[in-house]
Every structure is written in structure tokens, then in C-alpha cells.
Amino acid sequence: MNYLTSAVSVVSLMALLLFSGTLSAGTLNVYTYSSFTSSWGPGPELKTRFEAVCDCELRFTSSDDGVSLLNRLQLEGDRTRADVVLGLDTMLMPQARRLGLVQSHGLILEDWPLKASLDWQDAQFIPFDYGYFAFIYNRHQVDDPVDSLEALLSSDASVLYQDPRTSTPGQGLMHWIQAVYGDRSADAWQRLARNTVTVTKGWSEAYGMFLQGEADYVLSYTTSPAYHQLVESSDVYVATRFAEGHIAQVEVAAISAYSQNVALAQAFLAFLLEAEVQAVIAQHNWMLPVRDDVTLPEVFQQAERDVIQVSADLADRQRREWLQVWRSAVSR
Template sequence: MGKVILIMNNQISAVLQRSLLLLALCVFPVSSLLAQSSGASLPTLNVYTYSSFTSEWGPGPQLKEAFESHCNCRVNYISSDDGVSLLNRLRLEGANTRADLVLGLDDALIDEARQLRLVQPHGLALETLALKPVLNWQDQDFLPFDYGYFAFIYDAQRTPEPVVSMAALLASDARVIYQDPRTSTPGQGLLIWIKAVYGDQAAQAWRQMRPRTVTVTKGWSEAYTLFLEGEADYVLSYTTSPAYHLLVEEESRYQAALFSEGHPMQIEVAAISRYSQQADLARNFLQFLLSEEAQQIIPVTNWMLPVREGVELPEAFDQLIQPQAVGFSPQQIRQQRQTWIREWRSAVSQ
């Protein structure tokens, strides 16, 4: 009886398989046409970037829609956790990378990326791009798309009298969250900040920071979420972070502490991958990033400052602190970055 049932089941299975095959053959031409009509044959621009850029609240979706509306192409984002993670990924992939465009490194990483031969010249005339003079941008491989300053953010309701210097922060009993400089551009920004302020005494400054530190996170999002949950008095972020709370939440309690020693500037950049299969399309996307349309989108989605002159910003940006810039050249950072990381690791692990 069991064998009969098995044979019958096999016969039914064979008939069913033949029916499904005939159905697939009938449907295939239609599905193929649908795929073509939906844009499957359009050229695809693979953009390597960081995860918050591609999130639903980040600038990625709006920029993708705007660019695709006139490029006759598809934009495909491939994201990493952060700019430092992005560089590490590109280094590991080498010539096997899928990247056509690299978006989200910053000026502290560009010299290392160039030394690794990961990018190619953008071929655009800088004098025609209306870049802000404060950037003093002369690079022929990378183009800026936004910028800002690193800062410690605090909740004015919990911390009515914020610290006014790095020295005051290190001498306080405040609880601090910052990001790992090996994986995060803000974390790397703090590495640069401490070195710029303390020089040869940086290791001692890190030892002072250690008892203040609640945790060191892999990236910005985790750190900022913990801060908003009340896990720390200060979190390493940007001078522009309060603009988000003002515009989106109508909340003014979150502020950036203005430090007398100055703040490191971060310039985020984009470049054409050395191994790009769509170099012309990537170049068009670079030009689009610096257009008035894109530069209006970026500040209120990526919460950074526009690099183009004449971009009108919401009033919330007028209330931000205006720090003095401190730091090092990209060449100095490339030469010293690993030494500074080892110094940090040694100091905070003792």
C-alpha cells in the first residue's frame, strides 16, 4: 500500500512539474518585458556610502530620486557603518570592488585613500563649482559635499552649566560617550582634537578621559541613541546636531558646548572609484551633489552645512555655535593616524 501511494505521488509530482514548466515558459516573455520596462536595462551607478546616509531619514533616498529623474539610470547604494569602515572595506576589496562612486570619506581620510590608489581624478573645474572660501578646496580627486565641526552635545535640562573647554571636560565628573576612532569618523575626529589640543601630552588627556567614559561605540548612531536615553551627560557629535532637534522635534534642550581651544572641522567628500565601470555617470553625480537642488537637501537630512555658496538654510542653523577650527592636514593625519590610535588604545586600556 505504501509503495502504491509513493508511485502515485511520483506520477502526480511529474505531472505537476511539467505543468509548472509550461507555465514558466508562457510567463517568461511577459516577465522579461516587464523587467525591461521597469528600468532593468538602465545603467546602474553603485555608490558606496555610510548607513545613516542611506537611511529613510538621511539624504540618500531624496538624492537618489532627484538624480534618477534626469539621469536615465539607476542609483544603487551599498552602505557601511561609517566613513572609516567604508575606507577599510575599499582597502580589502581592492580591484574587486563594485564601487563606481565613493561617498562619505572625510578630509582626514583622503590622503590615505589616495595613497592606496582607490580613486581617480574627478576632472571637474573647481572654480566653476561655487564652493565656500572657508573650505579652501583645491583637491583634484575628491569633492566636498558637506562639512561641519565636531562637538560634545549636552541636554540643557540636565546640564544647565556646560563645560567650556576640553580641559574643563576632562577635569569634570561628567559622563561621556564617544566613538571608536578605528571605525568612526567622529571618533577619529576626537583623536585629532585631543592631539591638536594636547600634543605630546595627549596620552595623559586620554587617561583623564577614561574614568569619564561610559562607553566607546562602533559608530555615531549607537552613541547618540544612548545619549538620548540618558546614559551620558555628553556625546561626541556635531555642532549641527541641535538644528535637527529644533527643526524636526521643535526641541531646544540639546545644545553643543563651545570649547575655547577650538573644534576640528570635518569635510565630507565624494570621489570616483579607480575601478568604476560608470565613470562618466559618477562624474555627473558629483556635479549633481554640488547643485543647488542637492545642497538644499543635504543640510536638513544629513544635518551638516552646505559646501556651496548662497544656499539658504532654515533659521535653526543661525542658532548654532560658531567655533574656531583646529586640526591637521590630511597628509599629517595619514602619517600619524596609526601612531595616535596606538597611543589612544594604550592610554584607555591601562
């Protein structure tokens, strides 16, 4: 029976699962990252919405960032309580798959109007939002903003970014530098190190320091200014547009390989793709929706960027080497 279609609401899905006996009330444990579950993130509203239709408790467990989340899942192994893993990205998918941490989602993705540019066909992971890494600056503090990665490295501007060992934005910057500089990446990292205020464990800490005026630029997303414009009515924060292009990040969710509540986990993944839920995620997680029929304020349209393509499989194979290049360069 194909009950996972766009014509069937999450409420109907729940009813069908309950009727078939494959879904029972209980607790759904979702492992994610801390900004997703914060008071201003999408987690609280998604919890309210999902619990209203699932006859269950949705329980979030958070890590600092996506890389920390993957590390936690790897350490817990078959002892994990996770039913759903939410907050890895395309670059971490090969590693999670190789470690056997996820299972098939069982959804028919053609039943949702996903953006054609994503070309999403994965059987284990679903996308729930996407964005582009960018350096953010305050227009009142930076008079002549940089327009390329090379210009940033050549400047004397102070920079905050995240540790690529624990943070998906940090890994995004690693892929960015590797894509642009290749064999000259060590030199690029050393040049960046001269202007680096600090490297934080996760995104929240770095962005908080930036808002306190501790650096000229912070590594974040092209959608970050949307938050300030829509929530704070402030247009002082601007996302750079680099001549070399930007690294895109697609964030994904999957059912844990060790879940004892697979039907409920599957229903939650379907819930994440609902149009109203996509709008909530976009305007609370400050990323772009993966559906092409979600209407958002105009400021989100300004977030699109030219993309530098990086192979996830190549990044997976080279991750240890690229991390070693980074560690050696910044320790000098």
C-alpha cells in the same frame, strides 16, 4: 567641450553625455555610510532626484561610518563594485589616495560657488558638506555645561564617543586631543576614560544611547541641535563651544578607481554640488553646505565655530602611532 558649468543643469549634463555616447543607462553603485542612507538621511531623496534625470538605478551600499567605509574599500580592492565613494573626509583623503582607491573627477570646481573658506582645489575629491565636531548635551540634565576640552576632562560628566579605528567622529576626537595636548595625549585619554560610558563603533549607536539618557555628553556635530529644533521643535539639545576651538570635518566624494561607469559617476558628483541638492543634504545629513548661496534656517548659523587646524598629511603619517596611544591609554 566645457559642459560642466554652473549654467548647465544636471538634466542638460545628462542629455549631453547621452548624446555623446559616454553615458548609458545602468546602475550607479555608491558606497557611503549608514546614516546617509537611513530613512531620515539624504540618501532616499537623492536617489529619487538623481534617478529622475539619469535613466539609471542609483544603488547605495552602506558601512557603519567613514573609516569603516575606507576599510571596506581597501579590503575589496579591484573587486569592489563601487562607482562612487561618498563619506570619507579630508583626514582620510591621503590614505585613500595612497592606496589608489580613487581617480580624477574631471570637474571644473570654479564653476560652482564653493565657500571661499574651503579653498577647494583637489582634482580627485569634491566636498559635499562640512561641520564641526562638538559634544552635545541636554540642557535639562546638565546644569553647568563645560566650555573647554580641559573642563570636560576635569569634570565627572559621563561621556559617549566613537572608536577612532572605525569612525570619522572618533578620529576627529583623536585629532582634537592630539592638537590640544600633544605629548600629553596619553594622560588626556586616561582622564577621559574615567568618565567614558562606552566607545561605540559608529555615530548612530552613540547618539542613540545619548538620546536614551545614558550619558551627559556625546561626541557629535555643532549642527546636531538643528535637527532637534527643526524636526522635533525641541531646543533641549545644545552643542558645546570650547575655548580651545573645534576640529572641522569636510566630507568628500570621489569616483572609485575601479569604476566601469565613470561618466555616470562624474554626473553624480556634479549633481551633489547643485544648490537644491546641497540644501537637501544640509537638512537631512545635518551638516553645512559647501556652496555659499544656499539659504538655510537661522539655526544653522549657530553651528559655526573657531577651528583648530590639523594637517591631513601629518595625521596620515601619525595615525598608527596616535591610535596606539589611544588604545594603550584606554586599556589601563
